[in-house]
Amino acid sequence: MSAEDHQLITECLQGDPTAFGVLVRRYQDRLYNTVYRMVGSTEDAQDVVQEAFLNAYQALDGFKGDSLFFTWLYRIAVNTAISYKRKRRIALSLDAGRNGDQGIELPDPSEFNRPGHALEQAEQERRIQTALNRLSAEHRAVLIMKDMEGQKYEAMAAILQVPIGTIRSRLHRARLELRDLLEKDEA
């Protein structure tokens, strides 16, 4: 853990919540990106990240400092997102068709000078995100952690608090399931 993070955590524990604001600004983008890909919409990602930070703030005294502060935050955010998706699974069936939002960001404006390319990229992103949304929360989490964040098996096992063998088998099933979904989409 960096000395600066340690200092900010100490200040938080001494009753200064503004120090926590500095920590939030430092890590919010990295967490938000992962959570956004896991929950699939900007509004839900906003809620989950905010909730993860609030949970982290309340559990700050339990942070032992034996890992990076970001790893600890990341674990809280990923687990919050997984439990959120589990809760939402039932509600989604009621909302199906009512909410057309797919949570897809607009293509990068810098690509507007090549509109065809930008459209292709947006379409590719839509396909991947739609397929991701159809995976279970556990499978989605391992794929995002591995392919987007480049985490190792050991780190993923520590974050999700499951054995390495479970991570290996989840990734295996997740990759094959994603392939099936993309193949069906192509067909």
Added chain:
Amino acid sequence: MLPEQDRLLLTAYVDGETSARQQRQLYKLLRRSGEARELLRQLKVDGLALHELPRVSAHPALADLVLQAIQARRLKPRPRPVPVRAYLTVWAGYAAAAAVLLVVCSASYVFFSRTLDQPTNGNFATNGSPKNPNKAGDAVDLIEVVVKDGSAAGGPEQLSVMPVREQPGETTPIVQVPSVEDTNPFDPDLPPEKPRDPSVVTAPVEMVQLQMVDIAAPVIVKLQEIDQANGKSFREELPKANGFRIEFPCRSGSRAFERFAAACKAQDVALTVDQSATDRLKHPHLRANYAIYLDDVTPEELTRLLQQLAGEDKKAEAKKPVESQFDRVVLVRLNRRDRKELTELLGTDPTVKASATGPLGTDLHKPLSDQTGSQIAATLAGQGGTPPRPDGTKPVGKGSDHLALAVPYTPLRPAANSAEVKRYFDNRKPARVGTLQIFLVIRETGA
């Protein structure tokens, strides 16, 4: 189709987590199988596509929202929990396991002893078998009939086997069950057999009692047509139950909420807004849903409030068509799940509290004597003990006690126990007879 082992090897390779031995196996596999090569290529493409997904950033106001939520909910870092495990010694685990084992064994013993004790000794017959072969070598089938041996009366019952010859051309009954009233065929002096327990003959059958369930279909009408002929189904549904959930799909949650607040103000409904909802309203560009709880309103008052809301929406639409927020509303009767959701959002079930008071403000949870005492004291002081009977049919006038509570509709972050929620519950008055409990949800759909 590749075997699972080979596919596992391929995905492990894409993960970059193969050992040297696994890599050698993989190269062999790739040399001999075109299918494996194709699958590996596709898996790599998928992994790359995931890796190349654009990175999205959080809204700059996120940190401020987190800090506001910390203040609004008065959160503090919790002290580190003491691990309970340290106090448990090893023997405690063994003792717990032994206790569980003992309970399971005892329960099994009781269960099986009762099951096996069921009497099974009735008259029955088995098909002839060569256990007791006919020594004379007759071609006639031999039937072994097992009957109760009546000679053993007073002692344990014994079974005896009697050979019966079947005459050619004659049908032998498979089971011979004597009548209850019959005397004992082997010794007329002995009393007849007791009637057998029917459960011996047939296994107990669980009785299922079907119940009638009243299911009301949701009513969907256009907000603008609530007071017209098309809204008749909506108006007719309201008196049929005492609680409803009303869903308002809208374009922008925050703008729709502001419109609802304006309608409340015009109808003299005091709307208490939770701090986190107020924070959300400061960022109207962020998507937001809101939940509003309102009770002690008659169907007519509710209809007027919704007409007012429709009017506010129409006024905005007249200025700019895209400003119209509402289209259809969905009305469903409040069910157990809605009540649970309300409890999670507000920290307590408001519908229970509202129904716990009588029409004259009598708190049903308090002993009658307490209230009578206070009423007498108030009367002696010249204030009168009983408030005037409220009339639910009259329109709400100025200074009305109508209260509503608004919180963000986010299942993850309930506003339970916030200062505004507490204030709302503290200020609530007993509900009038015939009034409704309403759970409104303003849900942003963006469409």
